[in-house]
Amino acid sequence: MTSDLLALCFDANDHARVAGFWAGFLGWETVEDPRGGLALLPADDTGFRLRFVPSQEPKIRQNQIHFDLTSQSPEEQQQSVERALALGGRHIDVGQKPEEGHVVLADPEGNEFCVIEAGNNFLADCPFIGALSCDGSQAVGYFWSKALDWPLVWDQDQETAIRSPHGGPKVTWGGPPVAAKTGRNRLHFDLAPPAGEDLQAEVDRLVALGATRLGSGPADTAQVVMADPDGNEFCVVPSA
Numbered sequence: 001m002t003s004d005l006l007a008l009c010f011d012a013n014d015h016a017r018v019a020g021f022w023a024g025f026l027g028w029e030t031v032e033d034p035r036g037g038l039a040l041l042p043a044d045d046t047g048f049r050l051r052f053v054p055s056q057e058p059k060i061r062q063n064q065i066h067f068d069l070t071s072q073s074p075e076e077q078q079q080s081v082e083r084a085l086a087l088g089g090r091h092i093d094v095g096q097k098p099e100e101g102h103v104v105l106a107d108p109e110g111n112e113f114c115v116i117e118a119g120n121n122f123l124a125d126c127p128f129i130g131a132l133s134c135d136g137s138q139a140v141g142y143f144w145s146k147a148l149d150w151p152l153v154w155d156q157d158q159e160t161a162i163r164s165p166h167g168g169p170k171v172t173w174g175g176p177p178v179a180a181k182t183g184r185n186r187l188h189f190d191l192a193p194p195a196g197e198d199l200q201a202e203v204d205r206l207v208a209l210g211a212t213r214l215g216s217g218p219a220d221t222a223q224v225v226m227a228d229p230d231g232n233e234f235c236v237v238p239s240a
Contacts, residue, residue, distance in 0.1 A: 003193055006237065
């Protein structure tokens with residue numbers, strides 16, 4: 001038994017505004033989420049939804065996860081940048097060099113993302129969301145490969161990447177040095193065991209792989225809050 005990656009969840013001070021930005025930018029359908037907040041349903045083979053839930057916590061540091069978005073031509077890259085800016089995004093400086101071809105932007109609440117230049121071989125066969133680029137260790141890449149049963153598609157110089165056998169985005173980890181964790185991550189994964197499988201058995205399996213159980217979610221949900229070997233929070237929720 002292995003978990004499915006159900007969603008990438010955003011904590012947001014104005015979740016409707018952030019969801020609206022990403023719905024407009026990606027062209028994905030917005031639906032009410034049964035566990036609260038809003039969800040976007042993918043219009044391509046991304047394979048997981050985006051969830052946006054209300055949070056009172058301010059954003060105080062760079063996110064541990066950001067999108068790398070693909071471009072098929074220089075014109076398409078520029079169109080993506082212009083569309084993001086028109087929807088309320090903005091340019092930001094995270095230390096990128098002028099000669100680098102990607103464009104670094106942020107959504108209306110400062111969640112960083114990159115629009116990658118055309119011709120990037122690593123993302124060549126990926127959808128618009130080419131990768132979830134994560135700050136993390138080699139060990140955590142190995143953990144997530146086993147947790148999701150996604151094969152490693154990159155493992156060099158302590159940098160790792162995995163991808164679903166069904167395609168969709170890659171998930172990458174940059175290796176050391178890993179930034180010190182100073183609070184709860186604003187973005188986290190929601191996992192679900194296969195339909196009909198026991199949630200507790202899946203929690204036990206993830207603990208055996210190196211995860212830590214942090215506690216339970218809200219009283220009206222059956223979700224379990226956990227952390228991966230780098231301390232990044234994620235949730236295991238009942239299958240639909």
